[in-house]
Amino acid sequence: DIVMTQSPDSLAVSLGERATINCKSSQSILYSSNNKNYLAWYQQKAGQPPKLLIYWASTRESGVPDRFSGSGSGTDFTLTISGLQAEDVAVYYCQQYFTMPFTFGQGTKLEIK
């Protein structure tokens, strides 16, 4: 199974500042035939189900604010939230869909400093 490891486990960022969350896969999730990275990011607010933010490592889901951006390739990926807002407080998960079983990172808890 592909193991997804996120860092840090938690972070506190001031309003308006940038938050950066990292995700590392135990093997490459870049499919050479289409040059796509099989990685998604989700946001889960307290008491709610997860919400899809980004797929193909950098494609924002419809309706997701452009302050959310994804980057990276191969085994190392980053979710960046530029201009942190209060409503961004949540746990963020990365997920690989390169191969089954689909696996998630352990989550990163984002709080306001």
Place this chain on the structure above:
Amino acid sequence: EVQLVESGGGLVQPGGSLRLSCAASGFTFSSCRMSWVRQAPGKGLEWVASIKEDGSDKYYVNSVKGRFTISRDNANNSLDLQMNSLRAEDTAVYYCARAGVAVPGRVFDYWGQGTLVTVSS
């Protein structure tokens, strides 16, 4: 509006069985792969099972193979998860999720609110 509504959760003894259901609406159910994803209390997300659009193929995480069965009824827009031989480690909120449009079958673009399954004596 896409809606996924789970039901069937509850308290069950170890070794017991439970059947979860998910009622789908607001999209063409028969055109989408569907999945179950669970979250143990205070823990992260774990993909459990997926089923193809026509129900012809089913996929499971190793820890539930032989114990859980995913099924669907496209005529009634419903998804089920039959859970047998339940263990304490199966305790979790179970989410019904559409593995739909963004990346068919692989990325979960809509989720239900979840139903809690507690396995305890």
